[in-house]
Amino acid sequence: MRIFEERSAAQKRLMVMSAAGIYGGAAFVGLLEDALPGGPRFSLLPGLVALVFVVFLLALGTRLPVALLAALGPIGVALIGYALATTDGPGDAAVLYMWPALWVTVFFGRTGSILVVAWIGVVHGVALASLPADQGNLDRWLDVIVSVSVVAAVVDFLSESNRKLVAQLAAEARVDQLTGTLNRRGFHERMGVELDRAQRDGTPLGVASFDIDHFKRVNDEFGHEVGDRVLAHLGDVLRSETRATDVVARTGGEEFVVLLPGRSGDETSVFVERIRARFANATGLPPVTVSAGVSSAVAPEDGGLLLAESDAALYAAKRAGRDRTVVHGREALATR
Numbered sequence: 001m002r003i004f005e006e007r008s009a010a011q012k013r014l015m016v017m018s019a020a021g022i023y024g025g026a027a028f029v030g031l032l033e034d035a036l037p038g039g040p041r042f043s044l045l046p047g048l049v050a051l052v053f054v055v056f057l058l059a060l061g062t063r064l065p066v067a068l069l070a071a072l073g074p075i076g077v078a079l080i081g082y083a084l085a086t087t088d089g090p091g092d093a094a095v096l097y098m099w100p101a102l103w104v105t106v107f108f109g110r111t112g113s114i115l116v117v118a119w120i121g122v123v124h125g126v127a128l129a130s131l132p133a134d135q136g137n138l139d140r141w142l143d144v145i146v147s148v149s150v151v152a153a154v155v156d157f158l159s160e161s162n163r164k165l166v167a168q169l170a171a172e173a174r175v176d177q178l179t180g181t182l183n184r185r186g187f188h189e190r191m192g193v194e195l196d197r198a199q200r201d202g203t204p205l206g207v208a209s210f211d212i213d214h215f216k217r218v219n220d221e222f223g224h225e226v227g228d229r230v231l232a233h234l235g236d237v238l239r240s241e242t243r244a245t246d247v248v249a250r251t252g253g254e255e256f257v258v259l260l261p262g263r264s265g266d267e268t269s270v271f272v273e274r275i276r277a278r279f280a281n282a283t284g285l286p287p288v289t290v291s292a293g294v295s296s297a298v299a300p301e302d303g304g305l306l307l308a309e310s311d312a313a314l315y316a317a318k319r320a321g322r323d324r325t326v327v328h329g330r331e332a333l334a335t336r
Helices: 009-035 045-063 066-070 072-085 093-129 138-172 184-201 215-222 224-241 265-280 303-319
Strands: 204-212 247-250 255-261 290-298 325-327
Touching (some): 009 072, 009 093, 066 072, 066 093, 184 255, 204 215, 204 265, 215 224, 224 255, 224 265, 265 290
Antiparallel strands (some): 204 255, 247 255
16 A cells, blocks of 8 residues: 555545544643643643644545645654653653554554654654653663554454455355356446446447356256356356456356457457357266357447347347357348
């Protein structure tokens, strides 16, 4: 992930609101401790600055570029270091370094985590150096840096694991688990990409629609387990006969669609006949055939129309007796 790449509106809002919450919490702690009797005295400036940041973020935060929002972490670290340096007597404000470290790690990943921990090391070192000799020492610096580093590393690991899990779930949501092909949602997402490419390059886009003949009869006579094997077999054939650029999807119970970038209607028809031959020659399965419809257009503007033409050709194949291919606008091809 590029550290300063733009984020969605929802992500930016989450960044802004969480940062406002952290700054607001810091301001609340500072002002509350100043109001309570006892304890060391310290400057109110960091708390007041934090309060100004809260108002600013709530008013304009979502309009800021990500690069400026990223500065909220280092600025927060600097304010905490200033508070430590101006505290009269020992204090425990160093624990607040955890807040910007967590925020930066969550939103800017490992690179952000490394940079913010390094910045904390510099700021905390300067803050301790400004304290009397009996208060600023290497042990205090090491305690903070090691603690912040461990927390940042754990959060980075969990965040990365979460991102991978979300990506895996998103991918699975677009894949038909039985056949290993895309589902309807995944198909339409990819179709938009292929339409844009065909329009940009002025190339043809072929569409082949498949429907297993008398599939209900297969389920009724041989059982749903055999029916699932028939579906999986067609998925295997389609995936093995397509290129990496082709798009294979199961769009219904026994209905499949294949997008073939760069292929004309004739080339798509050759592909379809090869699929039908391989599918019908399966071993260990009941004899089943498949009907198909083909359409193709150069730089098509309407993907829905292309699919509708392919579906219409498929229905024409089924009306003509099944076990055949129909190319949109032509007579049915002879059965094998």
